[in-house]
Amino acid sequence: LKYCHEQRVPVVPQGGNTGMVGGSVPHRGDEVVLSLSRMNKIHSFDPTNAVIQCQSGCILDNLNEYLRPYGYVMPLDLGSSGSCQIGGNVATNAGGIRFLRYGSLRSNILGLKVVLANGDTIDLLNTLRKDNTGYDLKHLFIGSEGTLGVITDVCVATPMLLANSVTALLGLDYYEDAVAALSAARNKLGESIAAIEYWDSASMRISSTTQLGLGDCRFYLLVEVASNMNLESLEDRMMDFLGMYSKGVLATDEGKKKSLWKLRENIPLALKGMNGHTYKYDVSMSPHLFNQATLMVQHHLAAEYPHAQVFQYGHLADGNLHLNIWSPTFDQEIKNLAESTLYEFLRLHRGSISAEHGIGVLKAKHLNVSKSEKAIATMRNLKFLFDPYNILNPNKVLN
């Protein structure tokens, strides 16, 4: 990096290269790609403090495998866990299905080592859970997508591997019921909640043809609780919650739990399998608004593009909607109309154009939907402070 800094050679740091917005991909042609893959050493795990310390190139699944005999697990899980690297996860503040239970990856990172654009190393690699000594520099680098420094080592707080879980699927007729179920779940299931996933009937139709005994519903909620407490107590908690609803199924055995999860996991896979093109959006907003946002996009498309189909699914309790649109062929006009409708809605309601995927190169020009002019100006000042020659992942995040 020192050399590249002196010679003004742009550098694209790259982990598992599994990002969704082109953050780890060279796109100009003059960049050096800096792979972290061989920095894959696990330094230590301290079971008392429950902190793992490792290099950035460690693959997420390998870290989970290393932790399993100790009875611990990484605080995040995502589809690409077999190839994504923890350094990339941290650089993008990756989300996923454990967010609801364990919070953001950011909030589980205790320490980092970072190499700056000029080759200087900042060692913030401590394993302390509490440390109020000056500005918390690590948060500048977490989620900055390799534009402010290259993360080489991380310390991550790890939760316990849980012995028992119970999964339920609710079928609901009104969107408001899905929203109300969030408070009810917090009340009845509290700290045992492990996941609340959500999808609509359009998503259900492409995901499964299996009869669930729920009849036709407009909305579905998958709710999971997990704990080390005995299975009966956990089941009791879930039954208490389920008792509030007329359409629900419960799963305690592995096979049935898996089949309920498949309904959720199949949605993006089914979209991928359909001939045609899928326009994918990863946005966040108040949970009140998912259906309203979806209906608005649907409404704007319906008049001119009757073949376009809109699907809503995502992490309802986190306010993270995956809005997907399908059309028989790619059509730039559909993309433009959907995007302008959705982003205008987000601007109005202070939503985010990227809940978990980041900005990368694909969303850089839309950053102003979610961030004010002053905030973006401050980001530019920080970028200039840390990387005055703009060698680190140029044109990513800020273009």
Add this chain to the structure above:
Amino acid sequence: LKYCHEQRVPVVPQGGNTGMVGGSVPHRGDEVVLSLSRMNKIHSFDPTNAVIQCQSGCILDNLNEYLRPYGYVMPLDLGSSGSCQIGGNVATNAGGIRFLRYGSLRSNILGLKVVLANGDTIDLLNTLRKDNTGYDLKHLFIGSEGTLGVITDVCVATPMLLANSVTALLGLDYYEDAVAALSAARNKLGESIAAIEYWDSASMRISSTTQLGLGDCRFYLLVEVASNMNLESLEDRMMDFLGMYSKGVLATDEGKKKSLWKLRENIPLALKGMNGHTYKYDVSMSPHLFNQATLMVQHHLAAEYPHAQVFQYGHLADGNLHLNIWSPTFDQEIKNLAESTLYEFLRLHRGSISAEHGIGVLKAKHLNVSKSEKAIATMRNLKFLFDPYNILNPNKVLN
């Protein structure tokens, strides 16, 4: 601030003025004190999203009172909750006894509004749980003790008020048993853990003369679980944990729970009540090391100052030790010896000289114990970027 910036007038932002390190106190004589007390408006609470939005001058207890009818509570609690203000809490990333359950205050802050040194306002006031759009600027201001900007409004994620809790006190003969109890508690009590507090026999002697039926023990652990699940299930979980220990008492009724908590709460009060001087340290390190650090300080003092007494207590699971030393009169030599011994130990073991109290003016000269030269240089660069005329809380954090 714009005026002060132009005229180079130093400004000390002040919330409830309850800090422990002089961060909110003018100390030069030429500063304007900027009180946030009258910015005490609660903007809104959204029970679906469980987010409260309010101004910085709101007193913590008032926010709790406002939330109670909704069934929610602030994610932090500390001794000064009757007068500390949420803006000061955020500016210092305040800790307290809910840290173990809900994580740092930092990780519960969803949005901020900040006025910069030059009077510009950065509006980061969103209520989104997930937002990966560019650098997460709010983390620069959280914990920066009013040196980078003045926080005027905050959005805080709030946990549910819990109906039931069970408290237990363990008496242990070996320090290693206290450390081992952390993993055991995580395993048996898991997500229901609400607090794990720790103190030694010296602390117990000054805190209470009551017979607990535990006999004389060298170390004590107070463990609490809290949940909305029924009290019997919660008690079962705690009994399962307690069964592993020979000396333990259980409390389910309010009176007995309170009396166990009093043992912990009385320690600093008892120290305050003793004639003489108490030297107070708020440090963090791996939980393995509390006793070793204490013994080392004790050992260094014993030879020359046989009247000095050392007390250890704190939040063991968070790695946060409150090491207190008492002597019959204030003695600068004792302070110097204790401090140099403790800080050298922290430097060696990558501990923190301030787990939750911050740096303020009192610890600014020791910042280099916990932060590297490069890290401090980076902090100085950030300070200069945000406050080039050094008008915001000068000589605090960085001196």
